[in-house]
Amino acid sequence: MHSLSLDAQLHRFLQWIDQTRPTRLAVVMDRNTERDCLPLIQPLLPPHTDFLCLSDTGEAIKTLEHAHALWSHLDSVGFDRTSALVGLGGGTVTDLTGFVASTYLRGIDFWLIPTSLLAMVDAAIGGKTGINLQGAKNRVGTFQTPSGVSLHPPFLRTLPKRETRSGLAEHVKHLLLTSSTPLDGAQLTHWMTDGDGLDLDKVGETILQSVTIKSRIVAQDVTEKNGLRKQLNFGHTAGHAVESWAMQEERDLLHGEAVAWGMRVALAASTLKFGDPNGTMAQAARWIAKHLPCPVIPPDAETLWPWALQDKKNEEQTVQMVLLQDLGQPVTDQPMPFEAFDEAVRLAEKMV
Known part of the structure; x- marks a missing residue:
């Protein structure tokens, strides 16, 4: 499991890029995070970064069609096993990014930057990825732990x-x-x-409390074999x-x-x-x-x-x-x- 700490300045994310030096890097996002969150991290990214904005938002993006579109892009521009993805968004974006990364070339590295509270305390934690199938939730997916997760509370300022x-x-x-x-x-x-009214100090404490609870449970049953998860x-x-x-x-x-x-x-x-x-x-x-x-x-x-x-x-x-x-x-x-x-x-x- 990733370390249980906030990444308020995104230092851990930057260290990962510097240490792994992916041959290609792509940020997956929706139009909300493209508008509200990408401007914060874009200056920190390597010049060869691709920016992949999904055409829908919410559960509508967790489909085989969106996964196929991402796979096709990665393949067409030459992503290899030393390339990496970054999921910037709420839980649906992090679910889809993890699924695409864990299946393309049988798995490439990915880093998650959740931007919603739900993603910070749950969806991005625990190594589950997935898409929906025929209207049913998360019917297709993998267990794959990301290279890391950056918990950046200021992103919550953007939320209604x-x-x-x-x-x-x-x-x-x-x-x-x-x-x-x-x-x-x-x-x-x-x-x-x-989001504008949130006390970010209290928010950070709540996020860490929730992440700690979930991570302790997941660590005992990562792939749901003994029932604890x-x-x-x-x-x-x-x-x-x-x-x-x-x-x-x-x-x-x-x-x-x-x-x-x-x-x-x-x-x-x-x-x-x-x-x-x-x-x-x-x-x-x-x-x-x-x-x-x-x-x-x-x-x-x-x-x-x-x-x-x-x-x-x-x-x-x-x-x-x-x-x-x-x-x-x-x-x-x-x-x-x-x-x-x-x-x-x-x-x-x-x-x-």
Whole structure:
């Protein structure tokens, strides 16, 4: 795993370029990061750098078509195994960049510079890459650790409030998996603003806290062989289902917003299976509903069920969810028949 530190001046990134001296270098980005973030790093890059701006943004770029376009460019201009890619952007950009780099010529080096909170605390951490397939999330991908990740908090200044909240969902997930502290006491109120209002010192502390939590889990199960890494799927079974539905229906739903709703469903399912004598699960669900609301009205469980059946953690067509026995006590591989899923979705809508 990469070292757990901020790279506020991008020194580690520059050292990597100086030490490896790639024969060719390309920066992959979308039009948002081209506008808001590229000007900061462009003066630092070698003169032979290519700048590859994707035609779409968000989940729309995680397709085989975009991967093919990048592979074709690398091949046409002569990228070899001593060349490298840089992913500059949010989680979809870092996912796609890692996937393209890990598959081109069976793998070339890549460095990630996440520019959104979600990418900093989750997507760029842990060595997973991927693209979507037939509307389903991350169906094609690889496990490949980047050469490094530069966590540069000032990039968060470019984000609207909705994007900061979306990223906060993954941090909340890490807290629910590892801490018994109620979310009301987790000192998260400083995130309830747009990028301009962020306290970068507190932001840096939060990022490092989340990266440390995820990295410790991943280090014990890098390629998901012993089940420990499955904990990080908390909230993602229902979350990916509603996100896939939203993509199909062309609804405006960010990944973190979908995960936040999915955590509410997982907390409801946990309550139904293990009980909630102290009310901690219900309290967490209410906090999420209040501070990380879902901007669309999710469909019923019957509509979501076909998408839930496509979740990567399922076994033998049985939906498997990560639940909590209590805050900080995750349990993986919990079978979830449709009837239980339907009950959890209904209860989640009442836990507000």
